[in-house]
Amino acid sequence: MRRHPLALPAALALGLPFLLASCGGGPSRTSAASGLTLTVALAGPAALTAPLRSRLDKPGLPLELRLAELPNQPVAVATTRPDTTRLLADARAAYVDADLPRCLELLAGDQATVALAEGEVQLAARLLFWRLACQVAAQDDAAARADAAALVSLELPLPAEVDGVSPEVEARVTAAERAAGAPARPLFIDADADAAEVSVDGRRRGCVTPCTVDVRPGDHVVRVEADGRTPAHRVIRVEPSGPRGEVHLTLPPASPALAGAQWRRRAALAPDDPRTLALLASALRSRSLVLLTALPRSRGDRLRGALVLDGSVVARAEWPLGAPEPQRTLRDLLVRGKLVTGERPLYRRPAFWVVVAGAAALAATVSALIVFEPEIETRLRIKP
Amino acid sequence: MTRATPVRRGLAAALALALGLGVGAGCARENTITIELGNTPVGMGISVPIGFQCIQDDVPLLQRAISPTELNFSITVDFVQIEGVPSCRATELYNWCSTHTCQRVPGPQHRQCVDFTHIPIPAGMDARAVMAGRLGALRGNLLDITAPEGTVLVRLSAAAQGCNEPYQRDKLLGCAFSCPIVLDTVHGEVLLDLPTLSRMCEQAVWTCASPDFQGN
Numbered sequence: 308m309r310r311h312p313l314a315l316p317a318a319l320a321l322g323l324p325f326l327l328a329s330c331g332g333g334p335s336r337t338s339a340a341s342g343l344t345l346t347v348a349l350a351g352p353a354a355l356t357a358p359l360r361s362r363l364d365k366p367g368l369p370l371e372l373r374l375a376e377l378p379n380q381p382v383a384v385a386t387t388r389p390d391t392t393r394l395l396a397d398a399r400a401a402y403v404d405a406d407l408p409r410c411l412e413l414l415a416g417d418q419a420t421v422a423l424a425e426g427e428v429q430l431a432a433r434l435l436f437w438r439l440a441c442q443v444a445a446q447d448d449a450a451a452r453a454d455a456a457a458l459v460s461l462e463l464p465l466p467a468e469v470d471g472v473s474p475e476v477e478a479r480v481t482a483a484e485r486a487a488g489a490p491a492r493p494l495f496i497d498a499d500a501d502a503a504e505v506s507v508d509g510r511r512r513g514c515v516t517p518c519t520v521d522v523r524p525g526d527h528v529v530r531v532e533a534d535g536r537t538p539a540h541r542v543i544r545v546e547p548s549g550p551r552g553e554v555h556l557t558l559p560p561a562s563p564a565l566a567g568a569q570w571r572r573r574a575a576l577a578p579d580d581p582r583t584l585a586l587l588a589s590a591l592r593s594r595s596l597v598l599l600t601a602l603p604r605s606r607g608d609r610l611r612g613a614l615v616l617d618g619s620v621v622a623r624a625e626w627p628l629g630a631p632e633p634q635r636t637l638r639d640l641l642v643r644g645k646l647v648t649g650e651r652p653l654y655r656r657p658a659f660w661v662v663v664a665g666a667a668a669l670a671a672t673v674s675a676l677i678v679f680e681p682e683i684e685t686r687l688r689i690k691p
Numbered sequence: 692m693t694r695a696t697p698v699r700r701g702l703a704a705a706l707a708l709a710l711g712l713g714v715g716a717g718c719a720r721e722n723t724i725t726i727e728l729g730n731t732p733v734g735m736g737i738s739v740p741i742g743f744q745c746i747q748d749d750v751p752l753l754q755r756a757i758s759p760t761e762l763n764f765s766i767t768v769d770f771v772q773i774e775g776v777p778s779c780r781a782t783e784l785y786n787w788c789s790t791h792t793c794q795r796v797p798g799p800q801h802r803q804c805v806d807f808t809h810i811p812i813p814a815g816m817d818a819r820a821v822m823a824g825r826l827g828a829l830r831g832n833l834l835d836i837t838a839p840e841g842t843v844l845v846r847l848s849a850a851a852q853g854c855n856e857p858y859q860r861d862k863l864l865g866c867a868f869s870c871p872i873v874l875d876t877v878h879g880e881v882l883l884d885l886p887t888l889s890r891m892c893e894q895a896v897w898t899c900a901s902p903d904f905q906g907n
Contacts (some may be wrong), residue, residue: 589795675733685838687768687845690727690832690880 316476343646345370346593347637348377350578351601355608355628361598362633370647378567378590391418391430398437399468402444410441416555417542423461423528432463440472443479449578455483460525461508478618489547491521496529498556503533519551531556534582535589535618579611585618597640601628610636614644621645724838724877726768726845728826729867729884737823742885742899743849743865744819745892752864752893756851758816762810765854766826768834769802769856771844771868771904779870781886785898785905791844793904800837804854805829822849822864838855838874845869848900858902866899 347363349356363374368494394413400412414437422431433457442451449471458465458480469477494504497517508528512520516531524547532538536558545552561569567590573583578600596615601608608628614621622644626636641647653659729740748882756764772794775789795802803895807825812818826849849864867883888896895905 595842684719685722685724685725685874685877687726687834687836687838687874689830689832689834690725 324550326484336516343370343485343595343648344373345637345641346373346375346588346591346596346597348375348587348591348598349601350377350598351424352603355369355601356469356599359601359610359628359633362533363637370641373593375591375593377587378563378570390449391422391434391656395437396432396571398441400439402441402472405444405632407441407445409491411438411445411447414438414441420542422542423509424530424538426506426509426530426605428463429466431461431509432458433466433468435463436466436468436476439479440476443473451479452483455479456487457526459483459487460523461527462523463508484492487525489524492524492545492547492552493519494522494527494529494554495519495532496554496556498531498539498678500531500533500536500557503531503536503556503558506530522552529554529556531558534559534573534586535561535566537561537565563590563592565684579613584613584615584620588615588618595646597637599633599636614640614646616644616646693879703771705706722875722878724874725880726847726869727880727882728800728830728847733819733823734817735820737827738740738898739818739823739826740867741849741887741890742867742892742896743823744827744890745865745885745887745896746890747893751819752896753819753822755862756814756822756849756864760812762812762818762821762825763808763853764803764822764849764851765806766829766847766849767802767804767854768836768845768847770839771846772839773842773844773871776842778807781895784871788904795868795902796839796843798837801839803836804853808853840873840875842871842873844871844904845874845881845883846897846899850900858900859899860897860906863893863896863900866896868899 328433349359360374363372393456398410398413401407401413414434419434419438422428422434435454439451439454439458442454442627452511457463494507495517496507496514496519500516502515505512505518505520506529507520507522509530512518512521522545524545526544528540528542530538530540537560539556539558541554543552543554566586570583570586570590573580573586577583579625584596584598586599588594592605593615594617597617598613598634600611600613602611607627610628610633611623611625613623622640624636624640624643626639638647697868699833729739729742730738732738733744733746743753756762773788774791774793775787777784777791810821810825810854812821846866846868849857850862850864852859865885867885869881869883872881885892885895885899896907901907
């Protein structure tokens with residue numbers, strides 16, 4: 308088959324852009340958000356994460372990296388609450404010794420409320436019960452009536468020590484139960500955090516904010532807690548009649564220690580859940596966090612990555628653990644999260660379009676030459 | 692002064708090439724065909740195609756152009772359009788034109804006629820030699836004629852009549868033609884002659900010089 312002499316140049320001209328495209332070409336250009344520090348946390352078996360950690364120490368990323376340890380160790384949280392077990396023992400001893408002022412002094416204040424806010428229902432019941440016992444013994448009728456009503460309205464169980472006190476104490480509680488005959492009243496609970504978990508009188512009510520629960524008229528301890536927030540509680544009085552009770556709570560951001568505790572609790576159940584990752588970012592005080600989790604697999608270990616920016620998971624990826632280099636893995640994740648820009652696509656490079664235009668012009672010309680038949684001007688001359 | 696980047700140099704070269712090719716593509720190509728006349732000697736070192744040496748009743752056809760002391764004739768170069776591509780063999784060509792339409796290519800641009808009038812015959816000079824000399828004078832000349840498209844015969848004929856006079860076969864002096872050719876595809880020489888083995892060839896001249904290439 309005879310080829311047209313211009314066929315090869317035409318093929319070259321048409322193929323040139325694709326040749327260039329296949330070559331990629333051009334150095335990679337990465338622009339990073341200036342001054343951004345990326346926190347990198349590694350999770351998984353130490354045998355897998357140790358090599359990663361050493362390789363991540365090498366520079367090569369356009370961001371400043373900060374390797375952080377996972378908040379796996381519980382942090383001792385200082386508490387201002389006194390040792391209530393000791394306090395109750397002292398109050399009981401004062402009651403037995405008929406040192407009623409001492410007993411009432413020990414049990415004064417809102418310790419029961421605090422205990423309820425922390426879900427210590429039994430403790431709150433004992434605190435209130437012994438104070439009631441001391442008030443009954445001290446013949447402080449009004450105070451005894453109030454504490455008995457509180458025990459009833461809070462639906463607190465009578466502790467086992469009830470057999471060790473005067474029968475009049477239990478009688479006070481029974482009388483209070485009889486007096487509290489009013490039906491349950493609605494209590495609307497809301498907070499500045501969506502889906503915050505609601506507890507009333509130390510018991511989880513299976514609802515999240517905003518929600519309404521039915522409670523007996525009287526004082527109640529409402530507690531609301533949410534991931535990444537510091538729990539808040541408030542004592543609210545629910546009247547036996549009139550408008551429904553309402554309480555709106557404000558939850559401050561959780562401290563890193565608290566966020567770490569919340570993360571540990573959630574990570575045991577759903578380690579890859581966005582809220583879990585947001586808690587980790589909060590615990591590590593990081594606005595930009597990458598969690599790299601090494602996953603042992605029978606078909607080859609894997610490395611799973613998640614990028615959390617300002618509390619939101621913006622990118623996830625998973626690669627074989629061995630390759631590529633962690634820096635490239637991180638870069639891939641950052642590009643997916645649009646934290647940095649990766650290599651510009653070929654079509655966004657001016658040189659590409661210059662070459663395309665040139666090749667198109669060349670191809671068009673060559674094609675025109677192939678199909679164009681120039682006019683032939685034939686002249687005749689008689690041979691000399 | 693800034694230096695051109697490799698990309699810009701490459702682009703400039705591509706555009707220059709494209710421009711050059713484009714300009715080249717826009718130009719017409721010139722093709723020159725040399726017409727070679729058959730060389731049958733007539734004496735005195737002069738040769739003409741045998742189609743110009745035919746005799747009729749022992750009288751050369753060229754005699755028709757001779758007045759006692761001068762010659763009056765015309766020489767015509769034109770083309771005969773034929774349908775298809777028949778063989779160059781004379782009998783097949785004639786048979787072809789009997790079953791197909793063969794006709795002179797119309798239009799003045801496809802015909803060139805030169806009048807030779809009052810050509811004196813020098814004393815002692817053979818009139819045929821004078822005419823052959825005039826024919827020979829055409830050699831080397833570029834014809835002012837436009838080559839037609841398609842398959843044609845190139846024809847050279849002479850008649851004892853002027854260029855503007857209607858065709859009369861009794862005035863014919865001689866004729867020669869080429870094989871069927873497409874002129875735009877021919878490079879080099881094209882031979883014009885009359886395919887005959889004898890000088891008794893008046894019929895062949897009639898056929899050759901007739902408008903329909905059938906002697907009519």
